[in-house]
Amino acid sequence: MKKINWLLVVTGLLVGAAAVALTALGNPPNMGFCIACFLRDIAGATKLHSAAVVQYFRPEIIGLVLGSTIMAIAGKEFKAKAGSSPATRFVLGFFVMVGALVFLGCPLRMVIRMGGGDLNAFVGFAGFFIGILIGIFFLKKGFSLKRTYKVNTSEGLVLPAALVIFGVLVLAVPALFAFSESGPGSKHAPFFISLIIALVIGALAQKSRMCFAGGLRDAVMFKDFNLVSGFVAVFIAVLLGNIILGKFSGFSTYLQPISHASQLWNLLGMVLVGWGSILLGGCPLRQLILAGEGNGDSAVTVLGMIVGAAFSHNFGLAGSAASLTDDVYKAGGIGTNGKVAVFIGFAVLLVISLINTKKEAK
Amino acid sequence: MSSIDARGLSCPMPVVLVQNEVKKNAPAEFQVLLDSECSVENVTRFAKNNGYEVKAEENGEETTLICTKK
Numbered sequence: 001m002k003k004i005n006w007l008l009v010v011t012g013l014l015v016g017a018a019a020v021a022l023t024a025l026g027n028p029p030n031m032g033f034c035i036a037c038f039l040r041d042i043a044g045a046t047k048l049h050s051a052a053v054v055q056y057f058r059p060e061i062i063g064l065v066l067g068s069t070i071m072a073i074a075g076k077e078f079k080a081k082a083g084s085s086p087a088t089r090f091v092l093g094f095f096v097m098v099g100a101l102v103f104l105g106c107p108l109r110m111v112i113r114m115g116g117g118d119l120n121a122f123v124g125f126a127g128f129f130i131g132i133l134i135g136i137f138f139l140k141k142g143f144s145l146k147r148t149y150k151v152n153t154s155e156g157l158v159l160p161a162a163l164v165i166f167g168v169l170v171l172a173v174p175a176l177f178a179f180s181e182s183g184p185g186s187k188h189a190p191f192f193i194s195l196i197i198a199l200v201i202g203a204l205a206q207k208s209r210m211c212f213a214g215g216l217r218d219a220v221m222f223k224d225f226n227l228v229s230g231f232v233a234v235f236i237a238v239l240l241g242n243i244i245l246g247k248f249s250g251f252s253t254y255l256q257p258i259s260h261a262s263q264l265w266n267l268l269g270m271v272l273v274g275w276g277s278i279l280l281g282g283c284p285l286r287q288l289i290l291a292g293e294g295n296g297d298s299a300v301t302v303l304g305m306i307v308g309a310a311f312s313h314n315f316g317l318a319g320s321a322a323s324l325t326d327d328v329y330k331a332g333g334i335g336t337n338g339k340v341a342v343f344i345g346f347a348v349l350l351v352i353s354l355i356n357t358k359k360e361a362k
Numbered sequence: 363m364s365s366i367d368a369r370g371l372s373c374p375m376p377v378v379l380v381q382n383e384v385k386k387n388a389p390a391e392f393q394v395l396l397d398s399e400c401s402v403e404n405v406t407r408f409a410k411n412n413g414y415e416v417k418a419e420e421n422g423e424e425t426t427l428i429c430t431k432k
Contacts, residue, residue, distance in 0.1 A: 075399075077398075079397075079398065079423065081370070139378055140378075144371070146371075147370030148370045150423075209403070217374060218404075221374065221377075221381075222377060222408055222411075223411075224407060224411065226407060281372040281373050281375075282372075282373065297372075
């Protein structure tokens with residue numbers, strides 16, 4: 001650790017501040033940003049699943065991808081490429097989403113929850129770290145999804161263009177889509193404010209290479225603490241932001257917003273996310289940003305995550321949050337299907353890890 | 363001079379290849395072929411952290427990093 005990457009620290013601080021601001025403006029608590037939850041809400045809005053409480057076409061996703069595209073084009077870094085095991089990446093994206101929805105959040109929301117005082121997220125963090133170590137084990141053994149190749153520019157623009165078209169449709173013909181009337185999906189900041197904030201964050205994330213899986217990976221593998229500084233910056237900004245806005249009430253596992261205290265499943269869900277993210281080469285946020293830069297494989301990964309979210313709700317895999325209604329406390333947690341799905345996920349990731357790990361030729 | 367072709371490989375594979383080479387052979391000089399700005403930054407950082415001087419040669423969409431032990 002020689003030099004501090006100030007761009008990344010500033011990006012992290014702004015992501016944290018934006019997350020707190022978006023929640024103050026209407027997004028669900030401790031969910032200023034959550035790539036998994038927002039893709040899940042988009043799957044709901046487009047009626048790929050019918051869980052009535054999680055349906056909203058989140059403009060943050062549009063903004064993050066487009067912000068990355070605009071910054072990549074401006075910085076001459078937009079490169080259309082694809083061909084690095086796209087079907088495998090689709091499956092990995094699918095199970096990363098299954099794991100994230102068992103825990104109730106992607107790595108970014110995990111950090112936001114940690115900064116919001118949700119101790120359940122610290123358990124998730126432990127799982128995420130274990131998953132990353134498993135992934136690193138296979139990377140060191142020679143795991144690779146092989147090379148990407150240069151493709152036509154149009155291939156790199158598929159996801160950004162699709163999101164623009166959906167964005168226009170959401171505004172022009174909202175009746176096409178499902179919108180939650182209650183629950184997390186009904187809570188959202190004003191559309192254009194979310195969009196603009198996400199455009200800025202997407203652009204900064206592209207330039208700074210922010211990645212929550214990559215940070216821990218590089219720290220462990222290369223003793224390179226460059227990326228992990230973004231992780232720490234988000235945590236600090238969220239914590240301070242919550243304290244300043246009077247939203248912080250200490251650290252606890254009890255009745256945290258959109259969170260459950262089934263710790264084994266918080267842990268195992270995030271093991272799946274960490275492991276899958278390392279095999280993919282980046283966390284869900286990073287996949288969005290790479291897709292914005294023209295990476296067709298990451299676009300496929302995002303589609304895998306959307307389908308994973310739809311399956312999670314259609315088959316009752318996702319965790320349910322703890323709640324308190326009329327003094328009746330419900331612990332929430334994971335149903336049998338979700339538990340089975342996590343173990344199927346481990347089996348699939350193990351097979352993918354082994355099959356794609358080449359014994360060294362030397 | 364040994365040469366590592368890391369074109370088309372996504373993070374962190376280019377750095378892993380360089381790390382393996384440095385660990386195994388500790389070369390006085392090696393070159394790395396790359397085609398993404400992100401990998402160029404990562405490999406450059408890794409090489410510098412491990413006592414190499416790094417010179418970048420850009421040729422179109424590709425970059426060759428020449429790393430020399432300090």
